Amino acid sequence: QVQLVESGGGLVQAGGSLRLSCAASGRTSSSYAMGWFRQAPGKEREFVALITWSSGRTNYADSVKGRFTISRDNYRNTVYLQIHSLIPEDTAVYYCASRPNVCSGYGCYDVGSYGSWGQGTQVTVSS
Numbered sequence: 001q002v003q004l005v006e007s008g009g010g011l012v013q014a015g016g017s018l019r020l021s022c023a024a025s026g027r028t029s030s031s032y033a034m035g036w037f038r039q040a041p042g043k044e045r046e047f048v049a050l051i052t053w054s055s056g057r058t059n060y061a062d063s064v065k066g067r068f069t070i071s072r073d074n075y076r077n078t079v080y081l082q083i084h085s086l087i088p089e090d091t092a093v094y095y096c097a098s099r100p101n102v103c104s105g106y107g108c109y110d111v112g113s114y115g116s117w118g119q120g121t122q123v124t125v126s127s
Contacts, residue, residue: 009121
């Protein structure tokens, strides 16, 4: 089992930036890739971005391309999500998740294909 802890959320003004962190521990060798998801009030959890531990290959949802950047630090077993030009629609709880196997394209969007989840970190963007 992989344990995940997110941090870095908060209240920011529109146009600002945030960097979210996700620290992984436990059986990290079983993790092939890490994803970020978000869930706004009254909405389903949606895929944001993914990165593989080994090659650093990334995958982004179309809605965040150009504003969100996912990265990883293999030494610290930590994944980051840098968010620029925040808009009120980015307000959500952001979760990181670990998956044990490869995915590509929309296959990475499936919430059920991730095995471990963090508790989430709240991001609130004021207009």
